[in-house]
Amino acid sequence: MKKDKPPKAVALSYATGTDRAPRVSAKGRGAIAEKIIAIAKENGIPIREDADMVEILSKLDMDDEIPPHLYKAVAEILSFIYRVNASKALG
Numbered sequence: 271m272k273k274d275k276p277p278k279a280v281a282l283s284y285a286t287g288t289d290r291a292p293r294v295s296a297k298g299r300g301a302i303a304e305k306i307i308a309i310a311k312e313n314g315i316p317i318r319e320d321a322d323m324v325e326i327l328s329k330l331d332m333d334d335e336i337p338p339h340l341y342k343a344v345a346e347i348l349s350f351i352y353r354v355n356a357s358k359a360l361g
Contacts, residue, residue: 276299276300276303277299277300277303277304277307278297278298278299278303278321278324278325278328279296279297279298279299279302279303279304279306279307279324280294280296280297280306280323280324280327280328280330281294281295281296281297281306281310282294282295282327282336282344282347283295289335290335291335291336291338291341291344292335292336292344292348293333293334293335293336294327294330294331294332294333294334294336295332295333296332297327297328297330297332299328314358316350316351316354316355318347318350318351320347323343323347326340326343327340
């Protein structure tokens with residue numbers, strides 16, 4: 271029987287006028303990942319499940335800015351979040 275891998279999560283933040291790019295604001299696996307996801311849900315923060323992106327982002331250190339070679343992928347995540355927020359506003 272195949273054992274499930276513990277969940278992983280990475281949270282990004284961006285401070286307009288301060289940050290040049292989004293930063294890793296939280297990351298973890300197992301119970302920590304579950305807590306990150308729970309906090310996001312409690313605060314109405316959209317969650318995008320993308321195992322490949324989590325693997326890449328989890329290699330970054332806390333508070334690291336997203337490197338330029340990941341801008342396109344992170345832009346796709348931000349686009350997803352904007353669409354979710356817009357649909358809630360119209361809701």
